[in-house]
Structure formats: structure tokens, C-alpha cells
Amino acid sequence: MPDTMTHRMCVRCVMDSTDPDITFDSDGVCSHCHTYDQTSKRLWKKGEEGRIILEKLLGQIKKEGQGKRYDAIIGLSGGTDSSYLAYLGHKWGLRMLAVHVDAGWNTEIAVQNIENICNKLNIDLITEVIDWTDMQAMQRAFFRSKVVNQDIPQDHAFFAALYKYSTKNKIKYVLNGYNIASESCLPLAWRGNNAMDVTHIKAIYAKYGDRPLRHYPFLSVWKLRFWYRLTNALTMVSPLNLIDYDKLRALDELKSAVGFVDYGGKHHESVLTRFQQLYFLPTIYGYEKERHICHRSFYPDNYPESRP
Numbered sequence: 001m002p003d004t005m006t007h008r009m010c011v012r013c014v015m016d017s018t019d020p021d022i023t024f025d026s027d028g029v030c031s032h033c034h035t036y037d038q039t040s041k042r043l044w045k046k047g048e049e050g051r052i053i054l055e056k057l058l059g060q061i062k063k064e065g066q067g068k069r070y071d072a073i074i075g076l077s078g079g080t081d082s083s084y085l086a087y088l089g090h091k092w093g094l095r096m097l098a099v100h101v102d103a104g105w106n107t108e109i110a111v112q113n114i115e116n117i118c119n120k121l122n123i124d125l126i127t128e129v130i131d132w133t134d135m136q137a138m139q140r141a142f143f144r145s146k147v148v149n150q151d152i153p154q155d156h157a158f159f160a161a162l163y164k165y166s167t168k169n170k171i172k173y174v175l176n177g178y179n180i181a182s183e184s185c186l187p188l189a190w191r192g193n194n195a196m197d198v199t200h201i202k203a204i205y206a207k208y209g210d211r212p213l214r215h216y217p218f219l220s221v222w223k224l225r226f227w228y229r230l231t232n233a234l235t236m237v238s239p240l241n242l243i244d245y246d247k248l249r250a251l252d253e254l255k256s257a258v259g260f261v262d263y264g265g266k267h268h269e270s271v272l273t274r275f276q277q278l279y280f281l282p283t284i285y286g287y288e289k290e291r292h293i294c295h296r297s298f299y300p301d302n303y304p305e306s307r308p
Contacts, residue, residue: 008024010022010024010028010029010030010032010033011027011028011029012028012029012030012033013030013032013033015030015032015033015187018286018287018288019032019187019189019190019287020187020189021187021188021189022187032187036180039180040180043180043241044180044181044241045241045242046243046244047244050241050242050243050244051242053242054239054242054243057237057239057242058092058093058094060173061094061173061237062093062094064172064173065094065095065171065173068169068170068171069095069097069169070095070096070097070124070169070171071094071095071096071171071173072089072094072095072096072097072171072173072174072175073096073097073098073099073162073165073166073169073171073173073174073175074086074089074096074097074098074099074174074175074177075098075099075100075101075158075161075162075174075176075177076098076099076100076114076117076118076125077100077110077114077158077267077269077270078100078106078107078109078110078111078112078113078114078263078269079110079177079263079266079267079269080247080250080251080254080260080262080266081177081178081179081182081240081247081250082177083113083114083117083254083258083260084177084240084250084253084254085175085176085177085239085240086098086117086118086121086123086175087117087121087253087254087257087258088239088243089175089239090121090122090123094175096123096124096175097123097124097126097165097169097171098114098117098118098123098124098125098126099125099126099127099128099161099162099165100114100125100126100127100128101127101128101130101154101157101158101161102127102128102129102130103130103135103153103154103157103158103272104130104132104135104136105154105270105271105272105273106269106270106271107263107268107269107270107271109261109263109269110263110269110270112261113258113260113261113263113269116258116259116260117258117260120257120258120259121258126161126165128157128161128164128165128217130154130157130215130216130217131214131215131216133211133214134213134214134215134216135153135154135157135216137209137210137211137213138153138201138205138209138213138216139153139272140208140209140210141204141205141207141208141209141210142204142208144208145204145207145208146284147192147193147204148189148190148191148192148193148281148285148287149191149192149193149195150272150276150280151195151270151272151273151276152192152193152195152200152201153201153216154270154272154273155195156195156196156198156201156217156218156219157216157217158195159195159196159219160217160218160219161217162174163219163234164217166234172234172235173234173235173237174234174235174236174237175237175239176236176237176238177238177240178238178240178241179238179240179241179245180241181240181245181246181247182245182247182266186289187287189287190281190285190287190289196219198218198219198220201218202218266289277289
């Protein structure tokens with residue numbers, strides 16, 4: 001819990017001094033609001049400008065997919081952002097290969113959402129099942145290390161699968177559900193290391209692991225740093241930043257179109273991520289990711305009365 005003597009909350013959003021790096025201007029507006037304003041102006045293209053850019057992007061994706069089975073690959077977690085992007089991709093006429101990584105932490109709701117989306121939209125689905133004993137061992141090592149980002153083992157496996165199947169099917173474009181509308185202000189102190197940092201992952205397991213790993217899908221440093229980047233073999237795109245994305249409207253549309261079921265919170269489609277956000281981070285570090293999730297970008301009025 002924050003120290004009430006020094007605790008301070010932004011006058012414009014729900015972010016507060018539980019972020020050790022937060023700053024406030026003379027009006028009491030926090031650095032995250034200013035970062036959001038700058039980032040959204042630069043990267044979030046709405047209206048006619050976004051439509052023009054999106055049409056050009058879709059044309060490039062379809063051109064690259066000519067003569068191939070798929071135009072693009074998309075990772076499906078069963079969450080709102082990736083699910084809505086799959087729904088839009090279908091409306092845009094993209095031939096998509098959906099990849100889901102089952103790391104053992106899925107909720108039944110997430111699994112059902114994925115099945116409904118792929119079945120009703122006729123999207124091919126590959127489910128990559130991670131060796132459960134390896135995943136448990138990796139997660140135990142991360143819990144022992146107490147690093148901030150406990151999602152790294154499942155996130156790394158997710159990206160490894162995307163690279164694997166995009167390469168296998170010669171797919172250049174990866175559709176990413178990242179969006180500024182709901183993911184614009186995660187404090188750096190709360191993020192921890194990047195899930196793509198293989199050296200970091202192996203170092204943690206070397207120190208805290210309790211058994212040899214047999215099948216955990218490490219993404220090789222050579223492929224990550226040289227092959228994919230230097231040859232431009234893969235291009236990650238975020239189409240949700242090219243539309244007037246509103247998560248609440250997206251949920252309603254998904255419910256109506258594919259029977260989507262809301263799982264209660266951002267990334268709560270994963271039991272592990274839900275545990276990390278609601279218990280591990282608040283208990284160990286005092287970090288409340290719900291504040292990041294409920295930032296001003298999610299509530300269009302941007303005033304205290306629009307807080308949940």
C-alpha cells in the first residue's frame with residue numbers, strides 16, 4: 001500500500017506515485033499523460049489519415065501473400081485485442097493463420113473464445129502446446145528469482161511459435177494486437193526485462209532452475225538478432241493503431257459477432273498473468289497494473305469522474 005504521507009495521484013488519470021519514476025507538472029498532471037499525448041499524436045492515426053495508411057498496408061500484405069496460402073499470421077491469446085484484430089482481419093479479407101500457444105495457464109473462457117473466433121470466421125488455427133514439465137520448471141525458476149516480469153516464460157514461448165510458423169509458411173507479416181488506446185503507459189519500473197532476451201532467461205534458469213529442460217522453445221539469438229532483422233524476413237504491424245479503436249465497443253462487437261465472452265480484466269485470459277497482476281506485483285513490489293490498464297486512454301473523457 002502507498003505511504004499516505006507521500007502518496008500522490010495524477011489529477012487527470014489514475015496513475016500515482018506507486019510508480020517510482022512518475023513525475024508531475026505544476027498542474028498535477030503526470031508524466032504518463034504527457035507521454036500518452038505525445039505517443040498517440042505520433043503513432044495513433046485515426047480517421048481519414050488512418051484509413052489511408054491502413055488501406056496501403058492491407059494492399060502490401062495481400063501483395064506479399066500472392067501465391068502463398070496465407071497473407072499474415074496472428075497470435076491469438078483469447079483476449080480482446082488479438083481477438084478483435086482477427087475479426088477485423090477477416091472483414092478486411094486477409095487470409096490469416098492463427099497461432100495459439102498453450103503454456104498451461106489458459107482459462108476455459110480463453111480457449112472457448114479462440115475456438116469460436118476461428119470456427120465462425122473460418123480462420124486456420126495452430127495450437128502449440130508447450131511441454132508442461134518444462135513450463136512448470138521455468139516458471140518455478142522465475143518465481144524464485146522474483147523478477148518483475150513473471151510472464152516472460154509464456155511470452156517467450158509465444159513469440160518463438162510465431163517465428164516458427166511464420167518461417168515455415170513463408171509469411172512475412174505478423175498482425176500484432178498492440179494498441180495505444182489501452183497499452184500506452186506501463187511504467188518502465190513495472191515492465192522488467194524483455195521476453196525476447198534469451199540471455200536473461202537462460203541466466204535465470206541457470207541460477208534457479210531445478211531440472212534440465214527438454215523441450216522449452218528458446219528463440220535463438222542468431223535468428224532474433226541477425227536473420228529476422230537483417231533480412232527483413234518478418235514485419236510486425238499493429239493495425240489497431242490505424243483505426244478509432246475503442247475497447248468497450250470492440251467487446252460489444254465481438255460478443256455479437258462471435259459469441260465472445262469477457263474474461264474480467266486485461267490479460268486475465270491467462271491464469272498466470274491474472275495471478276501476477278492481482279497478487280504477485282502488488283504484494284512483492286507494490287505495483288498495481290490495474291492502474292496502467294485504467295489509464296486515461298481507456299476512458300475517453302479523461303477526467304477523474306470517468307475513473308472506475
